[in-house]
Amino acid sequence: xxxxxxxxxxxxxxxxxxxxxxxxxxxxxxxxxxxxxxxxxxxxxxxxxxxxxxxxxxxxxxxxxxxxxxxxxxxxxxxxxxxxxxxxxx
Numbered sequence: 001x002x003x004x005x006x007x008x009x010x011x012x013x014x015x016x017x018x019x020x021x022x023x024x025x026x027x028x029x030x031x032x033x034x035x036x037x038x039x040x041x042x043x044x045x046x047x048x049x050x051x052x053x054x055x056x057x058x059x060x061x062x063x064x065x066x067x068x069x070x071x072x073x074x075x076x077x078x079x080x081x082x083x084x085x086x087x088x089x090x
Contacts, residue, residue, distance in 0.1 A: 003044075003049045003050065003051060004049075004050040004088040005048050005049060005050065005088060005089055006048050006050055006083070006086035006087060006088055006089070007048060007086075007087075007089070008045065008046060008047070008048040011086040011087065012045070012083075012086070016079070016082055017046070019075070019078075019079055020042050020045055020046070020079055023042060023072075023075055023076060023079060024039050024042055024043070026072055027039050027042075027072075030064070030067075030069075032063075032067065033060060033063040033064070033067070034060075035060055037058060037060065038055055038058050038060050038076065041054055041055050041058075042055070042079070045079075045083055050083055050084065050086065050088060051083075052080040052081070052083045052084035053084070055076060055079075055080040056077065056080050061073050061076065061077070064076075
């Protein structure tokens with residue numbers, strides 16, 4: 001299955017890009033779980049790849065919630081929802 005694509009230059013504003021970079025930084029300091037998969041998917045957004053469904057279903061969100069990082073989970077969910085809303089092309 002191909003990953004949906006969107007035009008990052010037309011849809012993603014600088015505030016969203018900044019939030020993604022902040023999330024990546026926050027995830028990189030978490031040691032008790034492996035956030036690499038979600039980090040890679042967030043980086044993919046900079047190339048116009050929509051991994052929002054995969055991010056929302058990733059087991060990392062459960063691990064973060066169980067670890068008390070609910071605000072981080074909510075921010076990840078917010079970014080994924082924003083990315084999901086962008087128009088896609090083939």
